[in-house]
Amino acid sequence: MFGIGEPAGRIALATGLLTAATVTIGGIAASQASAAGCYDSKKFFEKKSGTTLVPQGISWFRTTSNCRDINVQSAMWMETGANVTVCFRRSGCQDRWTWIPAGGKGWKVVASNVKDGTDYRFEFASTAGWQGYRAE
Template sequence: MRTRTRIAPVALAAVLVAGGTMLAAGQAGAAPKAGPAVKATCYGGAKYYTSTAGGGSSNAHWPATGTWAYTTSNCNDINVKSDVSLSVKVCFKKTGSCNGWTSAKAGVWTVVAKDVLHGSGFYLQFNRTSSSKGWIAY
């Protein structure tokens, strides 16, 4: 009986270790394919922003006038989570053009540009003159 009681805990420990190793390996292999895991990595690198207020006929924008943000390998898209509901468009350095307006609800992640090449220069333009705050992941 002693042999059985000693073997059982050792066998149980070996099964738990093997199961944990298999689970970790399964998670590691699945993480890049799973949408939430990829988004968590993208949003995990998000930066808090405060847009520069516009004036007259100029809309608020981010980053500061005359500067560009550059996309990273953290995300394939440019995502915004603003403190207020507004519309956003992305303007690109290379092409000198902007995409159309995208409505973004307050407190919700919104994709404002899809499938953007890494290292692309861009700025955001908001459909208002007053400043906004929130998060941006790119």
């Protein structure tokens, strides 16, 4: 058998290292691609001043297969952040709030591992008007 110092051994070692590096890099690329695909399907929404629920009335948002979570990001022109919780049609509102920073500074997960086709809406802690994006 060839030792590591011999040409065939060096080729086998290099091939093994290259394969391991490719798997690791491929795994990172796949998860980033999945997140990017989720956010690529973002939808704009607006909360009118004087209200706390979006959407209002009998309307609900519905989760899709684009994302596993419900994500929120403020519009980049927003100068104030917001505390948001998610209310589900069947089970009511969550008991935790998530701070969404102003200025479109990144996505925040407001509900995790939500089934596709789930109806939901956002409840805001403030009645101030607010605009942002959702990805679900």
